[in-house]
Amino acid sequence: MHKSQLAGFIIDCQTDDIRAAVEFWGQALGYQIKADTDPGDSRYVELDTGADDLVIEVQKVDHQSRVHLDIESDDIEAEVLRLEKLGARRIGTVKTWCVMEAPTGQRFCVVRPQRAAFADRANSWDNE
Numbered sequence: 872m873h874k875s876q877l878a879g880f881i882i883d884c885q886t887d888d889i890r891a892a893v894e895f896w897g898q899a900l901g902y903q904i905k906a907d908t909d910p911g912d913s914r915y916v917e918l919d920t921g922a923d924d925l926v927i928e929v930q931k932v933d934h935q936s937r938v939h940l941d942i943e944s945d946d947i948e949a950e951v952l953r954l955e956k957l958g959a960r961r962i963g964t965v966k967t968w969c970v971m972e973a974p975t976g977q978r979f980c981v982v983r984p985q986r987a988a989f990a991d992r993a994n995s996w997d998n999e
Contacts, residue, residue, distance in 0.1 A: 873946035874993035879926030
């Protein structure tokens, strides 16, 4: 058995100025930049949504700007296999997460648990 749930949303920005991008999205959504991140020194900058809320991250990318979602799981491979059975396909691996594509064309990632209440709130799945 493994668990998974929606982790949050990643705002992919094709930009040379990640600081300006994260400042815009933080102000637009009403969140501060998470204290432990430096928007000028990273491709990934998280907004401070709180420990139990959805993760919102601004990411510097080379592809066209878009928004994608992350699914957090305590067993990434089991979750990827479950999603493949539903029709998703594996695109590739980046660091510790798996990039996938839904049968309808949207890209998303399966990532390690991101939120404090993951174990209590996530869906449980039987591994077959």
